[in-house]
Amino acid sequence: MPEIDLIEGFRDPLHMKALAEIIKKECVSKINIMEVCGGHTHTIMKFGLSQILPDLIDFVHGPGCPVCIMPKERIDHAIALASMPNTILATLGDMIRVPGSKTSLQKLRADGKDIRSLYSPLDVLKIAKENPEKNVVFFAIGFETTTPMSAVLIQSVIEQKLTNVYFHINHVTVPEAVDAIMSSGDAKIDAFLGPSHVSVITGYKIYEPLAQKYGTPIVVAGFEPTDVMESVLRIVRQINDKKAFVDNEYARAVSREGNVKAQDLVNTYMEKRTHFRWRGIGDIPNSALKLKDEFASLDAEIVFKEVLPTIELDDHKMCICGDILKGKAKPFDCKVFGKACTPTNPMGSCMVSSEGACSAYFKYGKLSQKGGML
Amino acid sequence: MSKKILLSHGGAGEDTQGLIKELFFKHFNNEILLRMEDAASLVMQSSRIAFTTDSFTVSPLFFNGGNIGKLAIAGTVNDLVMMGAQPRYLTCSFMIEEGFLYSDLEQIVLSMRDEMEKSGVKIVAGDTKVVPKGGVDGLFINTSGIGEIAYEGISAHNLKEGNIILVSNEVGNHGACILAKREDIELESELKTDCASLWKPVKALIDAGVKIQALRDATRGGLSAVLNEWAETSHVCIEVDEAHIPVASEVKGICELLGFEPYEFANEGTMVLCVEAGEEVKVLAILQQFDETKKASIIGCVSHKYDDKVVLNTPWGSKRFLEPPKGELLPRIC
Numbered sequence: 001m002p003e004i005d006l007i008e009g010f011r012d013p014l015h016m017k018a019l020a021e022i023i024k025k026e027c028v029s030k031i032n033i034m035e036v037c038g039g040h041t042h043t044i045m046k047f048g049l050s051q052i053l054p055d056l057i058d059f060v061h062g063p064g065c066p067v068c069i070m071p072k073e074r075i076d077h078a079i080a081l082a083s084m085p086n087t088i089l090a091t092l093g094d095m096i097r098v099p100g101s102k103t104s105l106q107k108l109r110a111d112g113k114d115i116r117s118l119y120s121p122l123d124v125l126k127i128a129k130e131n132p133e134k135n136v137v138f139f140a141i142g143f144e145t146t147t148p149m150s151a152v153l154i155q156s157v158i159e160q161k162l163t164n165v166y167f168h169i170n171h172v173t174v175p176e177a178v179d180a181i182m183s184s185g186d187a188k189i190d191a192f193l194g195p196s197h198v199s200v201i202t203g204y205k206i207y208e209p210l211a212q213k214y215g216t217p218i219v220v221a222g223f224e225p226t227d228v229m230e231s232v233l234r235i236v237r238q239i240n241d242k243k244a245f246v247d248n249e250y251a252r253a254v255s256r257e258g259n260v261k262a263q264d265l266v267n268t269y270m271e272k273r274t275h276f277r278w279r280g281i282g283d284i285p286n287s288a289l290k291l292k293d294e295f296a297s298l299d300a301e302i303v304f305k306e307v308l309p310t311i312e313l314d315d316h317k318m319c320i321c322g323d324i325l326k327g328k329a330k331p332f333d334c335k336v337f338g339k340a341c342t343p344t345n346p347m348g349s350c351m352v353s354s355e356g357a358c359s360a361y362f363k364y365g366k367l368s369q370k371g372g373m374l
Numbered sequence: 375m376s377k378k379i380l381l382s383h384g385g386a387g388e389d390t391q392g393l394i395k396e397l398f399f400k401h402f403n404n405e406i407l408l409r410m411e412d413a414a415s416l417v418m419q420s421s422r423i424a425f426t427t428d429s430f431t432v433s434p435l436f437f438n439g440g441n442i443g444k445l446a447i448a449g450t451v452n453d454l455v456m457m458g459a460q461p462r463y464l465t466c467s468f469m470i471e472e473g474f475l476y477s478d479l480e481q482i483v484l485s486m487r488d489e490m491e492k493s494g495v496k497i498v499a500g501d502t503k504v505v506p507k508g509g510v511d512g513l514f515i516n517t518s519g520i521g522e523i524a525y526e527g528i529s530a531h532n533l534k535e536g537n538i539i540l541v542s543n544e545v546g547n548h549g550a551c552i553l554a555k556r557e558d559i560e561l562e563s564e565l566k567t568d569c570a571s572l573w574k575p576v577k578a579l580i581d582a583g584v585k586i587q588a589l590r591d592a593t594r595g596g597l598s599a600v601l602n603e604w605a606e607t608s609h610v611c612i613e614v615d616e617a618h619i620p621v622a623s624e625v626k627g628i629c630e631l632l633g634f635e636p637y638e639f640a641n642e643g644t645m646v647l648c649v650e651a652g653e654e655v656k657v658l659a660i661l662q663q664f665d666e667t668k669k670a671s672i673i674g675c676v677s678h679k680y681d682d683k684v685v686l687n688t689p690w691g692s693k694r695f696l697e698p699p700k701g702e703l704l705p706r707i708c
Contacts, residue, residue: 046694
């Protein structure tokens with residue numbers, strides 16, 4: 001197979017400058033674009049895209065960071081599970097950094113609890129086999145992108161007859177969250193950048209009802225700078241032509257139907273939850289998954305029900321993460337941003353994960369955003 | 375059965391003497407060490423000396439292009455060199471987990487010997503401890519070093535408007551190489567550590583009369599940490615052009631895959647230099663003569679645009695602050 005350059009070609013300075021010129025020329029009206037995914041927020045901030053786009057284009061940062069939208073009570077679940085005797089809790093990425101009501105997994109790990117931050121969910125198999133006398137709980141998080149990996153793990157656990165692995169499922173879904181934001185009526189969104197990795201799994205068909213219902217163009221965009229610029233141009237053109245359809249800029253990885261095999265695997269083991277509380281947003285019906293009843297013996301929420309707290313916990317009153325996740329406010333609008341609330345000591349959900357909007361503003365935003373500090 | 379290090383090798387008895395003589399003395403061989411006194415007696419020519427220490431706990435112990443032993447020599451040597459000092463003498467302590475393979479220890483010791491030859495430094499005193507299983511992760515090494523200062527006045531306080539910033543090699547190779555080698559990732563990669571002693575290129579700069587303002591090896595925290603420390607210490611702004619910072623394509627790939635920045639990855643043989651304007655072409659020409667610094671590049675300059683900050687310019691005209699690295703490096707989720 002020939003080597004394909006998936007980085008440099010999508011960061012070509014001449015392309016970037018040319019796209020910026022065309023957008024400047026063609027954009028004639030104010031457009032608020034919500035990028036749903038935290039990955040896009042980072043591309044926009046890290047590469048300073050706002051600085052080379054016309055003032056008419058404004059990015060609104062959506063609820064697409066799986067760590068940020070996790071309500072505190074579910075983090076407390078992870079903490080309660082990890083605190084059980086004879087237990088290893090495994091999860092992904094910077095979930096371990098997020099504070100619950102009293103502590104974080106990271107601090108609990110320092111206290112001597114066995115907590116593993118994994119690169120791949122399948123590492124759970126090895127951990128479970130090496131520790132047959134211990135319970136291994138996989139705290140599963142993520143949007144549609146990561147759900148199939150959890151499904152493969154469930155399948156492997158069943159096939160390999162492992163009896164010491166349990167699942168705490170927190171997988172959430174994009175369309176319901178976008179619908180919740182739009183249907184509230186107070187979000188001023190003219191168009192969407194569709195998440196790219198989610199769409200690789202689900203296909204871009206999942207956004208078609210949204211584009212139709214709200215009359216907003218949705219362009220599924222890759223994560224590289226030229227991907228985002230090209231997608232913004234496509235949005236500008238749809239708006240100019242008064243159109244609102246789902247367009248696929250990330251055609252090198254996304255199809256209309258998506259990865260059907262992965263979808264089938266997820267549907268084999270999981271089904272929709274009727275309710276799931278999103279941190280900062282509140283309850284969104286049908287926006288998350290859980291294990292099907294027939295796999296209840298693997299479900300940590302059922303097996304360890306007696307140790308799991310049930311009280312719902314909201315963020316600090318000063319925190320405006322809810323408004324940020326709905327696109328009604330920017331991180332710089334928050335009084336505690338960068339002062340009482342920092343990545344090292346986060347108060348609200350958008351600061352906790354490196355993929356969150358506040359964290360991106362803190363890291364890159366002081367220079368790269370219009371209206372920034374300088 | 376393959377020979378292993380036992381608790382008795384650290385017990386000060388016959389086994390200990392055997393290990394010291396057959397392994398350490400054999401390969402670290404020099405007059406001062408072989409005298410076996412309680413402390414090494416040293417003669418220094420200069421009255422200005424640099425003195426430093428560092429402990430090495432890297433996991434895995436062996437990686438592409440090096441091992442913990444090479445690191446333990448190059449790391450301490452470079453700390454001396456970054457102060458403009460010629461590395462002269464080292465001490466070396468081994469903390470070994472019982473059951474450690476003798477052949478692995480020998481391989482590490484041989485790498486240390488080879489690395490010392492590059493700067494002419496000598497191990498003149500040492501210590502060996504063997505701890506029960508689980509006491510250390512295989513092997514920890516501490517090295518301390520002293521050197522004679524050959525060029526005075528290098529300091530993080532020296533940066534002034536108009537100074538030029540260079541980096542001596544591609545950045546991020548060591549961090550990315552270690553990350554790829556860790557068993558929980560299993561990335562296949564040809565990437566090698568940049569681990570190297572930097573005395574030869576720095577000596578060449580000193581000999582050529584280059585006015586070095588500041589010099590630092592970009593170890594933990596990488597390029598970003600060095601530039602931010604300098605900007606804060608000297609109350610200046612450092613502006614760098616992203617397009618001129620050399621980064622290997624494998625490192626870029628690993629960073630994109632896991633959501634890291636190459637500028638935050640550790641290096642073990644890559645230094646950042648700050649020199650007076652007008653010297654940069656000469657400096658670059660000198661560095662390019664050495665294997666360990668042949669990919670050197672001029673990456674930016676010092677200004678007062680945003681004091682205490684590092685600004686990264688993109689090739690398409692936007693810019694951002696390069697913030698210092700924070701917390702544990704954790705991969706992104708999706």
